[in-house]
Amino acid sequence: xxxxxxxxxxxxxxxxxxxxxxxxxxxxxxxxxxxxxxxxxxxxxxxxxxxxxxxxxxxxxxxxxxxxxxxxxxxxxxxxxxxxxxxxxxxxxxxxxxxxxxxxxxxxxxxxxxxxxxxxxxxxxxxxxxxxxxxxxxxxxxxxxxxxxxxxxxxxxxxxx
Amino acid sequence: xxxxxxxxxxxxxxxxxxxxxxxxxxxxxxxxxxxxxxxxxxxxxxxxxxxxxxxxxxxxxxxxxxxxxxxxxxxxxxxxxxxxxxxxxxxxxxxxxxxxxxxxxxxxxxxxxxxxxxxxxxxxxxxxxxxxxxxxxxxxxxxxxxxxxxxxxxxxxxxxx
Numbered sequence: 304x305x306x307x308x309x310x311x312x313x314x315x316x317x318x319x320x321x322x323x324x325x326x327x328x329x330x331x332x333x334x335x336x337x338x339x340x341x342x343x344x345x346x347x348x349x350x351x352x353x354x355x356x357x358x359x360x361x362x363x364x365x366x367x368x369x370x371x372x373x374x375x376x377x378x379x380x381x382x383x384x385x386x387x388x389x390x391x392x393x394x395x396x397x398x399x400x401x402x403x404x405x406x407x408x409x410x411x412x413x414x415x416x417x418x419x420x421x422x423x424x425x426x427x428x429x430x431x432x433x434x435x436x437x438x439x440x441x442x443x444x445x446x447x448x449x450x451x452x453x454x455x456x457x458x459x460x461x462x463x464x
Numbered sequence: 465x466x467x468x469x470x471x472x473x474x475x476x477x478x479x480x481x482x483x484x485x486x487x488x489x490x491x492x493x494x495x496x497x498x499x500x501x502x503x504x505x506x507x508x509x510x511x512x513x514x515x516x517x518x519x520x521x522x523x524x525x526x527x528x529x530x531x532x533x534x535x536x537x538x539x540x541x542x543x544x545x546x547x548x549x550x551x552x553x554x555x556x557x558x559x560x561x562x563x564x565x566x567x568x569x570x571x572x573x574x575x576x577x578x579x580x581x582x583x584x585x586x587x588x589x590x591x592x593x594x595x596x597x598x599x600x601x602x603x604x605x606x607x608x609x610x611x612x613x614x615x616x617x618x619x620x621x622x623x624x625x
Contacts, residue, residue, distance in 0.1 A: 315605050322612035329621030333612035353623045357529055358538045358562040364520050377519045387612055389603070392590055393561060396554035398599065399586050401519040406601045409609025418613040419624055425560050429553055430591055438559065440567045442550070444476050448570025451483035451494035451548055452579040460490030462514045463580055 311407050314339050314385040317347075319409055322362065322387040325349035333418065336362040336386040338370040338379060338403070345382065346370025362386065363394035367401050377464060378402045388415050391422040392429050472568050475500050475546040478508075480570055483523065483548040486510035494579065497523040497547040499531040499540060499564070506543065507531025523547065524555035528562050538625060539563045549576050552583040553590050 304312075314337055321335030332350035339345065348365030352358055363386050371377055379401040388410040390398060398406060416423045433440050455461050465473075475498055482496030493511035500506065509526030513519055524547050532538055540562040549571040551559060559567060577584045594601050616622050 311602065312605060316608065319605070319608050319611060323615050326612060326615040326619050326622065329619070329623075332625065333616035335612070352538050352561075352625050356532045356536055356538050358532065358540075358625075359520065359525050359529060359558050368518055368520060371517045371519065375517055377513050377517050379519075387609055391557060391561075393554050393557035395590060396552060396557065396586050397520050399582070399589060400513075400552075400554060403599070406599055408601070408603055409605040410613065411603065411606070411609075414610065414613060418616060421560070425557050426590070428560060429556060429587070438564070438567055440569070441472065442569055442572065444473060444480070444570040445572070447477065447480050448548055448572075449575065450480060451487060451496070452571065452575060454484050454487040455494035455579060458487050458490070461487065464493065464513050464519075 310342065311383075311385070314344070314383070315387075315407050315409055317344070318362075318385040319387045321347060321349045325351075325362075330354050331360070332420070334362040334386070334388055336366040336384060338366045338382050338384050340370075340374075340379070340382045345373055359393065361391065361394050363390050364397050367397055367403075371401070380404065383407065388412075389422070391415075391420075392425050471503065472544075472546070475505070475544070476548075476568050476570055478505070479523075479546040480548045482508060482510045486512075486523075491515050492521070493523075493581070495523040495547070495549055497527040497545060499527045499543050499545050501531075501535075501540070501543045506534055520554065522552065522555050524551050525558050528558055528564075532562070541565065544568065549573075550583070552576075552581075553586050 334350040346366040346369035351360040386408040495511040507527040507530035512521040547569040
């Protein structure tokens with residue numbers, strides 16, 4: 304086993320451990336994640352959806368927010384994220400937005416589905432055209448919707464991300 | 465114009481207004497959102513990615529978190545979300561997880577792409593099989609990954625969501 308693989312296993316086991324502890328403490332769903340930079344953990348997270356009243360408090364989002372707060376940036380270039388389970392579409396897109404470099408996970412979306420979580424269902428929904436999704440969606444005021452972008456292009460304060 | 469359409473337009477204009485104000489104040493990207501329940505705004509949000517050092521601080525996520533904090537719940541059943549622009553995959557999945565009932569938006573993901581944002585790119589990435597995505601992804605320790613789910617099934621403290 305090479306060094307990278309050994310390190311990956313160690314961090315992934317830490318993420319799994321956070322998930323198990325979280326369930327034992329009754330703090331939320333069975334998910335944990337760690338963000339690592341240069342061999343050091345810079346953010347940890349476990350699912351806190353029900354106890355923090357926040358449907359976005361998935362392990363990966365919590366770990367990304369913690370890492371960004373610690374590093375004082377919104378970009379996690381050069382970081383790896385380890386997740387006890389395959390990220391749901393919300394978390395995967397958050398990983399992209401954070402510009403994380405690499406992802407390792409253990410359990411799959413099918414394992415999550417078997418435990419009663421909707422990750423796989425939401426992956427299917429996101430692939431559908433808007434009019435076929437289960438959430439009724441209305442697009443309107445397309446012209447007024449350009450105003451924020453016009454302001455963005457004109458403002459000297461705009462910081463692209 | 466019927467009453468629902470008139471109300472939708474009013475709330476959507478408020479979301480667009482939040483986006484324009486946000487850019488004017490230099491607080492973040494050109495995106496705003498409001499969550500409404502029973503004709504009342506229960507959560508407002510604007511993009512704060514760069515200024516709050518949080519890549520998940522998109523307008524919809526900020527508005528959902530605000531609404532949940534105010535209502536003391538992780539479920540926004542019966543709520544409608546109005547977004548100045550079509551939600552990115554992270555925000556759309558967050559809307560599903562929050563169990564929001566309906567979605568209205570103004571600008572499209574193509575408008576966002578034209579302004580330099582990666583929403584459309586990430587929609588394409590999420591549709592790809594894992595091995596074809598731009599982020600290197602490794603699945604490992606599949607058996608250890610079952611431990612959190614086993615703990616979840618066994619614990620009397622588990623609260624499904």
